[in-house]
Each structure stands twice: as C-alpha cells, then as structure tokens.
Amino acid sequence: MLKEFKEFALKGNVMDLAIGVIIGGAFGKIVTSLVNDVLMPLISMLTGGINFSDLKIVLKAGDEAKKIQEVAFKYGAFIQNIIDFLIIAFCIFMMVKALNKLTRKKE
Template identity: 45%
Template sequence: MLKEFKEFAMKGNFVDMAVGIVIGAAFSTIVKSFVDDIIMPMVGYVTGGVDFSDLFVVIDNPVEGATYTTLEAASEAGAVTVNYGVFINAVVTFLIVAFVLFMVIKGMNKAKAAMEEEKAAAPAEPSAEVKLLTEIRDQLAKQ
C-alpha cells in the first residue's frame, strides 16, 4: 500500500495538483486583499462612503435599545448579527477569481488549439523504411 501511494504521489498529475492548490491559496489571498483594500473602498466612495464590510443586521441585541455603527462594535457587545456586507465582499472576490480562471483556461485552450493546428499543418515526415522503399522504387523506375 505504501508503494502504491508513493507511485501515486510521484505521478505528474498529483504534483501538478499540489502546486496548483498552493498557488491558488496564495492567489486567493492576493484577490481578497485586492477586493477588500482596493475595489470595495472605491465602490464605497462611489456609493457615498458605504463600507460593505460593516453592513449587517442585528438579530439579537443583548443591550436593549443599543445601536452599533460597526460590525466590530456589535461583535464586542455580543450581538447576534447577519453580516451581509462580508458576504458581498466574498461574492465580489469569487467573481474576480472565477473571471481570472476563465481567462487562464481560455488562454490555455487557445494555445492548445494553435499547437494542434500546427501539428496538423506540418506534414509528417516519412519513416526511414518508407524513404528506403521510395529510393528502391525510383531506382527500379530508372532501369
């Protein structure tokens, strides 16, 4: 069983998948920062200063009549909240990641199609055996 696992782990697909997961995790961090630190502040500015990460609804408030201006303040007070602003940020992050992956896959498919076209366009060189037979035929035709 250990031998089979070693063979599986050393196959190219497994290693490629592991590299993809590590790069994907790093890419996710970059995209999250891009959304949280660049995109959403600009969207907030355009929408009149709305900070999407602080959009929430209090479901259960431990302090009667208290209102909270930030999600952090509500959390510190122990209020139960629905954090739909954080969800909006997650959706925007997902859409950016999905779009980038779409573009990468589209580029790979285009490159793959170009390589296949190139292979189909280039005539296959005859084998050594075919070349020899052609020479023999040509010699016989001369006689």
C-alpha cells in the same frame, strides 16, 4: 503497500494537483487583496462611502459589561464575499481562456 503509495504519490496527476492547490491559494490571496484593497474602496466611494463589511442587522444587542456578544445578520460581509468570488471566477476564466488559446496555437 509502501511501494503502491509511492507510485500513487509520485504520479503526474497528484503532483499537478498539489501544485495547482498551492498556486490557487497564492492566487486567491492576490485576488482577495485586489478586492479588499482596490475594488471595494472604489465601490464604497461610488455608493457614498458605504463600507460593505460594516452592513448588518442586529438581532440581539451585546453588552460589554456582561460580556455578551452581539448577534447580527452580517449581510455586508456576504455581499463582499460574492464580489470576491465573481472576481476570482472571472480571473480564472480569463487564465483558462488564455491557456486554451496558447494550446491551440501549439497544435
């Protein structure tokens, strides 16, 4: 059983997948920083200073004295996550397109 696990773990596909996950995590952090630190301030400036992450509809107000937390529908954070996803998807598309172009040249 140990031998079978070793063969499975050291196959090229598993190692490629592990490397892809690690690089994907790092790439995700870079794109998240691009969205949060570069693009969202520009979008906020174009929309008159709106900070999307602050947009919400309060369903139930909180009370600090009673330590009751606010219940809110945070649609601004959702909008920001959609923008983040679209930028990540576009970056991955461009990388795959570039890699496909390089692969075609090698053939």
